Amino acid sequence: MASTHRRWVFVRRPEGMPTGAEFRLEEVPTPDPDPGQILVRTRWISVDPYMRGRMRAGPSYAPPWEVGEVPRGGAVGEVVASRRPGFAPGDVVVGTWGWEEMARLDGHGLTRWPWPDLSPTLGLGMLGMPGLTAYFGLFEVGRPRPGDTVVVSAAAGAVGSVVGQLARLAGCRAVGIAGSAEKVAFVRDVLRFDAAVSYQDPQWTAALEAACPDGVDVYFDNVGGSVTEAVMDRLALRARVVVCGQIARYNQEGPAPVTRDWLWQTIAKRIRVEGFLVGDFALRHAEALERLAAWVRSGRLVGRETVVEGFERVPEALLGLFRGTNVGKQLVRVAGS
Amino acid sequence: MASTHRRWVFVRRPEGMPTGAEFRLEEVPTPDPDPGQILVRTRWISVDPYMRGRMRAGPSYAPPWEVGEVPRGGAVGEVVASRRPGFAPGDVVVGTWGWEEMARLDGHGLTRWPWPDLSPTLGLGMLGMPGLTAYFGLFEVGRPRPGDTVVVSAAAGAVGSVVGQLARLAGCRAVGIAGSAEKVAFVRDVLRFDAAVSYQDPQWTAALEAACPDGVDVYFDNVGGSVTEAVMDRLALRARVVVCGQIARYNQEGPAPVTRDWLWQTIAKRIRVEGFLVGDFALRHAEALERLAAWVRSGRLVGRETVVEGFERVPEALLGLFRGTNVGKQLVRVAGS
Known part of the structure; x- marks a missing residue:
């Protein structure tokens, strides 16, 4: 066991797009575990879009990261020393801790990875928070019916990639919106959505229209902004809009520009727009994870991980989410994994 | 029976705010009823905000009024001749027919007024479409819980005035938004809402804030536009927005200006925004009307009618809705009522 290790400290709140200067790397002595504690070597760190919200001061659904403290997020690690019953050196654990x-x-909040046949990095993606977000957002908020057309934005992302596959499992037609030709190919050819369009394509709204000839029954929104406005124009009777993320807005300060008011059309079309948080369904996470794991094992649910190598690149990986550099789940591999 | 009578014909679709030139009064021979038909003398005509939508071409939830045809809407009349079983001269009927x-x-769609102790004009207001809209919109879409703060816009109108009173019956705190000091006094002193504010008051958002110290749990929206944006800024956790009407938008052509994007806040606050039409609950109208009638009889549900005198003033009464000249239900009394 090294006598020192590195950690990241959150040193300033960004205005607008973060630059990386919000974080500082430092080296500190590695403590020994006290009774009831374990010492974990971090193997993988998850970066997720919701972390942008934690960079802001003030109350939100997740507590803000405090300046001067170590940012916390999803991680996978290996127990190297344990003074806590139930954990032994060599155990692989998934949970939330500092960078x-x-x-x-x-x-607390730590889980021994329960499935030796499955990679524990899945616990940060399809079999973790993103997969659960897709599962409960689609099934409980979107409530798709067989035959529905389900459109998902950020379709190549950690959540969106699961949403479309779950929609197909539910007998729906899945249409993905993503930000590049590479992502569109992934969504269509690997994830097997029925159709995918890139909003970078100048003709993309026509392509969306062609992919949804009967309109959009469920829109699972991860992005907001102009992409969402285009989908809102194509909602079907009794459409449901699942508001999961608004990444297009996360780096904007002050009121966001909007070009249309779509509230009026909710009446004649009886549209329901509803936001949710995955934590609202915490009592049912275990049940959902068993189903998701079974679909992963049977090959009905597939994914991709984009890996950045090296602990010193955690902020870079996080910032990449806002530029859309990831396909599937964005992870950082910490040396030695 | 006169051998001729007057009728209104819809002669042109408006752009923006209607002027009255959309309608032409003409005199026509009064027909005799054929077998299966009745002849009705119109006593009261209802004008309603949704009629603005019927002035537009193209499909909507109500079929558009066709140029060259007689506009149709809610009315109360007296049977003067009947060749249809079940109807006799002197019967008071409520239904939908032409101006x-x-x-x-x-x-078809005609009801003999069932309650001799209650004015049949109530069948155009509290015990008709507006009352049913309030009942199902609030109870089925808004789903208020005792202790909730329920805010309703156009609170002095035919729908809004019922919404707040039903909210109080459900154990909620009712806060009304209206467009004049007179309407605010009516909402507070006659309808007995817990609070009312006028959006004409420059300080009105501060007054709204003071009236809703714990935020807004249910917002029943009849107006849209800037009033709605102000309420959206004050929604509480798990708020429900019932989208019933958007009268601020009805006379706008093209995209409506908006100043904020409130979609992002639906996530952290788990807000549900949902549109509805009263017709969706048609199978339960009778049940709701019995309850509403009982509350009217017991004095727990009160209202006001604003009456314009004279058949020749039907278009004027309709246009008044968009200028907010009515308090409570706007009716036209046809000569001889």
Whole structure:
């Protein structure tokens, strides 16, 4: 066990798009675990769009990262020392802890990875928060019916890629919107959505229209902004809009520009627009994870991971989410994984 | 029975705010009823905001009024001749027919007024479409819980005035938004909402804030536009927005200006925004009307009618809705009522 390790500290709140200067790398002594604690070597760190919200001061659904503290997020690690019953050296654990190479943890919110036949990095993606977000957002908020056309934005992302596949499992037609030709090919050819369009294509709204000849029954929105406005124009009778993320807005300060008011059309079309958080369904996470794991095992649910190598690149990986550099789940591999 | 009567014909579609030139009054021979038909003398005509939508071409939830035809809407009349079983001269009927002094009808959608102790004009207001809209919109879409703060826009109107009173019956705090000091006094002193504010008051958003110290749990929206944007800024956790009407938008052509994008906040607050039409609940109208009638009889549901005198003033009464000249239900009394 090294006597020192590196960690990231959040040193300033960004205005608008983060630059990376919000974080500082430092080296600190590695503590020994006290009774009831374990020491974990971090193997993988998850970066997720919701973290942009944690960079802001003030209350939100996730507590803000405090300046001067180590940012926390999803991670996979290996127990190297344990003074806590139920954890032993060599155990692979998934949970939420700080961006540091070695973490002393009390076991709270920590799970021993339960499926030896499946990669524990899935616990940060399809079998973790993003997969659960897709599952509950689509099934409980979107409530798709067989035959529905389900459109998902950020379709190549960690959540969107699961949403479209679950929609197909539910007997729906899945249409993805993504930000590049490469992502569109992934969504169509690997994830097997029925159709996919790139909003970078100048003709993309015509392509969306062609992909949804009967309109959009469920729109699972991860992005907001102009992409969402284009989908809103094509909602079908009794459409449901699942508001999951608004990444197009996360780096904007002040009121966001909008070009249309779509509220009026909710009446004649009886549209329902509803936001949710995955934590609202916490009591049912275990049930959903068993189903998701079964679909992964049977090959009905597939994904991709985009891996950035090296602990020193965690902020870079996070910033990449806002430029759309990831396909599928964005992870950082910490040295030695 | 007169051998001729007057009727209104819809002669042109408006662009923007109607002027009255959309309608032409003409005199026509009064027909005799054929077998299966009745002849009705129109006593009261209802004008309603949704009629603006019927002035537009193209499909909507209500069929458009066709140029060259007689506009149709809610009315109360008296049977003067009947060749249809179940209807006799002297019967008071409520239903939907054309803007004409004498109407030959086949009985479809026509109801003999069932409550001799209650004014049949209530069948155009609290015990008709507006009352049912309030009932199902609030109870089925808004789903208020005791203790909720329910805000309603156009609170002095035919729908809004019922919404707030029903909210109080459901154990909620009712806050009304209206467009004049007179309407605010009516909402507060006659309808007995807990609070009311006028959006004409420059300080009105501060007054709204003071009236809703814990935020807005249910917003029943009849107006849209800037009033709605102000309420959207004050929604509470798990708020429900019932989209019933958007009168601020009805006379705008093309995209409506908006100043904010509130979609992002639906996530953290788990807001549900949902449109509806009263016709969706048609199978349950009778049940709701019995309850509403009981509340009217017991004095727990009160209202006001604004009456314009004279058949020749039907278009004027309709246009008044868009200028907010009515308090409560706007009716036209046809000569001889």
